Amino acid sequence: MRPVSILFGNLFMISDRQGDVVAGPVVPLGLFFYDTRFLSTWRLTVNGGPVQALSVEALQYYESRFFLTPGEPTHYVDSQVSVFRHRWVGDAFEERVSVLNHAREPVELTVRLDIAADFAEVLEIKEESRRERRTTIVVEGDSLRMRYERETFVRETIVSSSAPAAVDEGGMTFTVRIAPHGTWHTDLQTATFIRGARDRDLRESMRNYSVRSRSDVQAALRRWVDGAPRLRTDYGPLNGAYRQSVVDLAALRYRGLNFDEPLPLAGMPWFMTLFGRDGLISCLQTVPFLPATCVPLLRILGLSQGSRRDPFRGEEPGKILQESRYGESAAFNELPHSADFSAADTTPLFVILLDEYERWTGDVDLVRELEFQTRAALEWIDRDTDLAGGGYLWYEPRPAMSGPVNQSWKGSPGAISFHDGRPAGYPQATCEIQGYVYDAKLRAARLARLVWHDPAFADRLEAEAAALRERFNRDFWIAERGYYAAALEADGRQVDSLTSNIGHLLWSGIVEPDRAASVVERLMGPDLFSGWGIRTLAATESRYNPLGYHTGTVWPADNSLIAWGMRRYGFRREPAVLAKVIIDATHYFGGQLPEAFAGYQRNLTKYPVLYSSASMPHAISAGAILLFLRTLLGLEPYGDNLTTDPAVPEEMGYVELRDIPGRWGTFDALGRGRTDRDPARRN
Numbered sequence: 001m002r003p004v005s006i007l008f009g010n011l012f013m014i015s016d017r018q019g020d021v022v023a024g025p026v027v028p029l030g031l032f033f034y035d036t037r038f039l040s041t042w043r044l045t046v047n048g049g050p051v052q053a054l055s056v057e058a059l060q061y062y063e064s065r066f067f068l069t070p071g072e073p074t075h076y077v078d079s080q081v082s083v084f085r086h087r088w089v090g091d092a093f094e095e096r097v098s099v100l101n102h103a104r105e106p107v108e109l110t111v112r113l114d115i116a117a118d119f120a121e122v123l124e125i126k127e128e129s130r131r132e133r134r135t136t137i138v139v140e141g142d143s144l145r146m147r148y149e150r151e152t153f154v155r156e157t158i159v160s161s162s163a164p165a166a167v168d169e170g171g172m173t174f175t176v177r178i179a180p181h182g183t184w185h186t187d188l189q190t191a192t193f194i195r196g197a198r199d200r201d202l203r204e205s206m207r208n209y210s211v212r213s214r215s216d217v218q219a220a221l222r223r224w225v226d227g228a229p230r231l232r233t234d235y236g237p238l239n240g241a242y243r244q245s246v247v248d249l250a251a252l253r254y255r256g257l258n259f260d261e262p263l264p265l266a267g268m269p270w271f272m273t274l275f276g277r278d279g280l281i282s283c284l285q286t287v288p289f290l291p292a293t294c295v296p297l298l299r300i301l302g303l304s305q306g307s308r309r310d311p312f313r314g315e316e317p318g319k320i321l322q323e324s325r326y327g328e329s330a331a332f333n334e335l336p337h338s339a340d341f342s343a344a345d346t347t348p349l350f351v352i353l354l355d356e357y358e359r360w361t362g363d364v365d366l367v368r369e370l371e372f373q374t375r376a377a378l379e380w381i382d383r384d385t386d387l388a389g390g391g392y393l394w395y396e397p398r399p400a401m402s403g404p405v406n407q408s409w410k411g412s413p414g415a416i417s418f419h420d421g422r423p424a425g426y427p428q429a430t431c432e433i434q435g436y437v438y439d440a441k442l443r444a445a446r447l448a449r450l451v452w453h454d455p456a457f458a459d460r461l462e463a464e465a466a467a468l469r470e471r472f473n474r475d476f477w478i479a480e481r482g483y484y485a486a487a488l489e490a491d492g493r494q495v496d497s498l499t500s501n502i503g504h505l506l507w508s509g510i511v512e513p514d515r516a517a518s519v520v521e522r523l524m525g526p527d528l529f530s531g532w533g534i535r536t537l538a539a540t541e542s543r544y545n546p547l548g549y550h551t552g553t554v555w556p557a558d559n560s561l562i563a564w565g566m567r568r569y570g571f572r573r574e575p576a577v578l579a580k581v582i583i584d585a586t587h588y589f590g591g592q593l594p595e596a597f598a599g600y601q602r603n604l605t606k607y608p609v610l611y612s613s614a615s616m617p618h619a620i621s622a623g624a625i626l627l628f629l630r631t632l633l634g635l636e637p638y639g640d641n642l643t644t645d646p647a648v649p650e651e652m653g654y655v656e657l658r659d660i661p662g663r664w665g666t667f668d669a670l671g672r673g674r675t676d677r678d679p680a681r682r683n
Helices: 121-129 214-227 234-249 276-286 291-303 346-361 364-369 370-384 431-450 457-475 502-507 513-524 558-570 573-589 619-634
Strands: 004-008 011-016 030-033 036-040 041-046 049-060 065-069 081-089 091-099 107-116 136-140 143-149 153-161 167-170 172-177 183-194 232-233 429-431 486-491 636-638 642-643 654-662 665-673
Touching: 004 065, 011 081, 030 183, 036 121, 036 153, 036 183, 036 276, 081 107, 081 642, 091 107, 091 642, 107 143, 121 232, 153 172, 172 183, 214 234, 232 234, 234 619, 276 291, 276 346, 276 558, 276 619, 291 346, 291 364, 346 364, 346 370, 346 431, 346 654, 364 370, 370 431, 429 431, 431 457, 431 502, 502 513, 502 558, 502 619, 513 558, 513 573, 558 573, 573 619, 619 654
Parallel strands: none
Antiparallel strands: 004 011, 011 030, 030 036, 041 049, 041 107, 049 065, 065 081, 081 091, 091 183, 107 172, 136 143, 143 153, 153 183, 167 172, 232 654, 429 486, 636 642, 654 665
16 A cells, blocks of 8 residues: 655655654665754554554645554454544654543553664665665653764754653553543654754754745645635536645745755655756646746856856856766765756756746746856857767766766656667767757747847857757758657667657747648657556557566656657647547546656557656656646646647546636636537547
């Protein structure tokens, strides 16, 4: 069964259905904060026996409640005792344990909480690579302090109880007597400590740090939800998915240690930190709904932009950051994750988002503020990326082998391969990144002409984009198959596998108009389209695996970008189909969308099968619902106006989005599903 999670920023707790944590070396259960596990055991027993779940209630993303009874499942019919666990996270993890006596006589019980902290890094757990750590455990009255120290790297977990407890190095024991129909409870608080200057908690040095109560968190969520456009629709799955996605995007924000404003998180549990690509994509998906979220992301990526050449981190002047972590291996430079530049696509995506944000908001001040960083990003593309000649953005594994082999969004080994399964060689130029570069240059030309008042630079960028489009359509197009190659090798050989990457070419606009119909036909054909969405890799390819991370699964975010691209080329039915099947999939995941689900054919499983280690909530999956909604309503800014061109499936009926923010103030958009009057008409 799925675990139960709560989160606030990058502090999150994942437990089993009883509320317990008994973490194995590769099981992502526990209390995590800044890439470290601060609780690896949190297990409740009554009279030495386990508790069993009757019901679990997810109250909000930061709060949950467990209704339990002692004993094994076969023993608790007419149980005389029940247990409630009510927990929440804010600046600390807090839990109230209540034990209720339903009998007419008093009851004496021994309530035990086993507690441990292994201080493992989240990536150790993910990659099944654990290091041994020696921790110090100190009992202080009714509290337990666990500490890990390696030179200046210090992490502590402090657990305290409001009720008297016998505390030992393995946990807390409560000996309680409960009156007839009475209740006993204790309030447990788990504080996390990260040592900073003068032996203070590092957060105390942050200008924006303040202690936030549960009511503060509730009020912030209300403001966030109230600030998003209001959806009215006849289609229940869309209504539920939209609200859940807005809430997930609220949950997936945190305050970094060196930046005042909230920044986007990528996904729980593995990616609860800043990821350049995921942040840029999620903001691009949600600009029409939550435009203010773009500003802190663009600023922090501008501030952290590469300024030197560092092969270990992949840093180069002008390149945009991909990942920033705070774990032990990053602190000691064992891995480059404190500032990792292992992505070839973040830099053009940075330029694309800045322009898209200005198109919606008219915020030319931010465009002026980030002019230097934008020019530096474009210079990096021109200066450092044409590794094999030919005028493309190429990448290759870093000499230090300290980052992912593939620097595209499909970063896993073997994700870029030939039809027969051979892995593509390096350097390689993946097709979608060339589309991003094309789009970035055209968008930067618009900003140069309208905001920076540099028409000569704009003319140069437009000429470069036109030349890129011409050679791309010459070199990547596989005429006999009717689609674009997934990548090129250094000698110009086409990597001929059929992938979802070709859908990204549509939203970038690099596809020649007379080829768009062929691309869409291949995307929606049975080799790629499973019935639940477009697979990352076609079922005809040698490496296809419906459970492969980038070799056969369905990614909601991938599908949302593809649908957006289809609308750009005038297609209406196909993007509506994609939107509906992905929205319908939320029903099987509790209203949320996971990072990915299996690529099984729909008539085989009848429901989407969760990818085993998928993150959920996941920012770009939550953002997918909002981008699908934009696509269904055909929302596009033109100057100071917002235009609509609805293409809503008949089954969805009435769809209205109110108070869409932008440079026009606010705007309402309406769409109604209807049968196309000409059945033969596809676009």
